[in-house]
Amino acid sequence: MATATMTSKGQLTVPKEIRDQLGLKPGDKVELVPSGDDRVVMRKRRTIELKELFGILPAGTVPLTLEGIDDAIAEEILEKDRRSRE
Template structure:
């Protein structure tokens, strides 16, 4: 369990171990959701296109260019 302190301005520092585990970097956007039981869920909203690179490929699968993905128009 990690702990943080809230400042008078409403600011806090996310503990280093949490930032590293979530891959958070300066400037990343975060969303906070309050559940009905009072639990607060924080999610990293910023995802870079490069973070997604290769996420849909399988070994041996041929690559497809963006142009090949565009639908044909007449």
Template sequence: MPTATVTSKGQITLPKDVRDDLKLRPGDKVEFEKRDGRYVLRPRNRSIMELAGILHRPGSKAMTIEEMDEKLAQALAEDDERIRAGR
């Protein structure tokens, strides 16, 4: 398991295999999220341009706000029913 040492200034150097796995480059940002008493390290190195079009499905028309609201309400009702049924 890769390890790092904290300096007197509170800095660490991420091991190379961790940087490689996370595709981190100099200048990239890293986010720390606390979950159940542990911290999760998440790279913040994606360009907004890389995200363009990820929700588009070729050949499908865009939903209206009303359609989105209806689908969300339906999904919430199904989740509520599943939770109440103990599934």
């Protein structure tokens, strides 16, 4: 198990073994996702190409606001990611 210590500024250094396992390099983004009680899942943020977004929303259900479109795309990406892990 790897351990990190939080600084007074709220910063953590990701231990080398975890960086290596996730393939993290300087400048990479990570997602921290609450996962029940006092657990957090950290995963490398995946870059999505524009062509992966085509056809992601069902026809006729596109929200009319930019915020609604962003939310719908985010939900579909998370669902697609969840399905790919099953």
